[in-house]
Amino acid sequence: MRHETISARDAAPGPQATDGASDLRLKPNSTERKTQIVVVGGGAGGLELVRKLGAKYGRKRHDIILVDRNLSHIWKPLLHEVAAGSLDANLDEVGYRGHCARWGYRFFQGSLCGIDREAKTIELAPVLDEEGEELIAGHTIRYDILVLALGSVSNDFGVPGVREHALYLDSRKQADRFRTKLLDQCLRVSRAMLADPQADAQVRIAIVGAGATGVELAAELYSSAAALSHYGLEVFDESRLDVTILEAGPRILPALPEELSAAARRELKKLGVAVRENTQVIEARRRCLVIQTGARIDADLIVWAAGVKGPEFLGTLGLDTNPRNQVIVTDTLQSVTDPDIFALGDCASYTPPGEETPVPPRAQAAHQMAATVFENIKRIQKGKPLEHFVYEDKGSLVSLSRFSTVGSLMGNLVGGSLAVEGRMARFIYTTLYRLHLLGIHGWGKGLGLMMLGRVNRIVRPKLKLH
Template sequence: MHRIVIVGGGAGGLELATRLGNRFGARQTAHIVLVDSHPTHLWKPVLHEVAAGSMDPFTHQLEYAAQAHWHHFEFRLGALIGLNRSAKTITLAAVYDANGAELLPSRELAYDTLVIAIGSVTHFFDVAGAQQYALALDTVAQAQACHQRLLTACMRAQANLAQAAAPPRLQIAIVGGGATGVELSAQLRQTAQILAAYGVSPLDPKQICIAIIEAGPRILPALPERVSKATADLLAKLNIDIMVNEQVASVSERALLTASGKTLATDLTIWAAGIKAPAILSQLDGLATNPRGQLKVRATLQTESDPDIFAFGDCASCSWPEKKTTVPPRAQAAHQQANFLLRALTRRVKGASLPNFHYRDFGSLVSLGHFSAVGNLMGGIMGGNLLIEGLFARFMYTSLYRMHIAALHGFGWMVADTIAHWLRRSTAPKVKLH
């Protein structure tokens, strides 16, 4: 059977493996293998909610092995560390437990078609101290560490409250005014209010100061200016400071320094300033990459170097001719490319020619927690560009995650899952308190 190996179980990779498994694995007309360095999946756009404590990852994460069993594909645990194009094999790193004992040795997997979808990682831009002292949000573990740091700081403030000569305050700095930084700031403000209501934090929510530091002239630089302005106005109402045209020069354990000479004392620094392709991509047996480390792909999503290797999502540089640029690293792009590859790989297995991928921008949405949401709808939905905010925008934003669940499990299961989570949240705190 034709062997399709998909490396990367993110939003696009897992959706593609699930649907290919349903189409080919169930009928045993092709063998589908999914590879990932983690045993569980959580939709990456919700990691800021995990960091703020408003989402419990253990109730939302999905076991790859279970998904593979249900949808007729095979799962292999391990990180991609090598590629042999002539032998058509990839090499997976050894897997170790928490104590450093080897669970699985380094292995090789054969493929007929290889699909690389390993996403992106945080870009620290070589800022001194950033990688050491600032928290990133690439994984569930990092997001949970961020929440624990927040709770620890609140409890430390409670312990020092009696000795404090002045009312204590907690300073959180978020480096980067993109969607992740903006959404995280609002979620943290929401968390501050809830922690105070439950008595976990002795601080008035206004004493938890949140600042966004953006190197450019405005937040949300990738979105239309009116969306940026509307979002900035909403954040101002939440007492979230926005520092624009401020590039971070260095980060220390309790402060950060900007290029203009400003020093901001911090109790918690979170880095959301940008992303880059994983370093392994530039080491894969001659596959061509762009200056940002992304794999160069044709309109068919085949890599320029090898027609048997496809790449999509954040790790791929795909041309967007209508805008004379490349497809942006967004979840909607990965979803569209996964849908395209389902059709394209079906044709490839049958020996037919491949179509070309065309990206359609349906707009962007930014969630501000339970306070609001803002964004723009465009393209195929509206035929133009419409600014939306408030309840309707919040509903649209929530539906994006539910669409992802539906792609993995079907519409009926998604409805049941939505009801189950709603019932669970009705009898649980709004944020994790430990």
């Protein structure tokens, strides 16, 4: 396995560099050393950060590098729509190679596997193709400032059988896999009904976890199923879905006020979703779950959405982490272990003064953290004191597809929270995605994509079936 060190003075672009990457390197005779800022993770926070850094510093004296194992970005709160087939990720994803050419940073495909804090380098594992052959050799990349924005993965809490028999919605690849399995099962049921119109065939889906992901997925499934009859499954509709949500806690959507949680539960019940609170899963098996009473819940598809944690390898990098593999950071979002390393988003753990729990792993937190890290990187360049991160809870919104939207605004701002439902909540929910587009694309392209999105909603198919 070959390793090479990537720095601002590389003589030629590596195999994974984007077109025009040589423009980001110094001329061979130059003795100037660029400040190299490396961001690992191209999620909402990481992608917004590299855009701002590229727009601010350009290529003259700084070398901004984004590292991600994927080639494109899609906003994680949209993955339940991708899984249900109601969103075509090909139209909403952002390719890192095109984005970096627009905003003046470099992109390297790879997975972080080590940090040498003394040498100030990170190590990337080799990239393999579908046959398991090496596509890109392992790399060692130098950094002056390192930002970890690796997001989160589903937390199975060590429950036996979950990894083998459950599906996750942490990435587009996983959402695509769920959609394929869902459509296959819908086709089986449709064929069974054609063979025997009296057959009581159903697609049984068990969703473990009644947070936003689990609840939104359940509603989106019914919205998509209602349209399947127009796409070749003439005898299939939403009545053939048997969806169960299992929640270990006393109520669904614990982040929302009780009255909104109850409203969401009523909407789910109208759709036909069975909601079972105070139900803890102790084992996952092929096509069934075992709960604490010993009873079995049969399911053709099992989705695990019961919480998140940092990727496992974060606990092996020599940085202080909590039991959920999140990097513990100071109020400036620097690692408590190394001030040259920042962490933001779901992979970071920061507990504000006077609070008992860390900042929750939400998209709004990643956005606010990215803004603070950007400001602090600017201050480091100028030798100024760093800014303290202050989390402002803007509230939470949960979309029940086309059926309803519920949420609370204002969070812990002055005046407390404001409950919202219906069209107003749906409008605000949609606005959040528009703000995300502005954050990663800027005003010009961001507004253009918003208008294009409205057109696509009209002209493109309602379901993605492949």
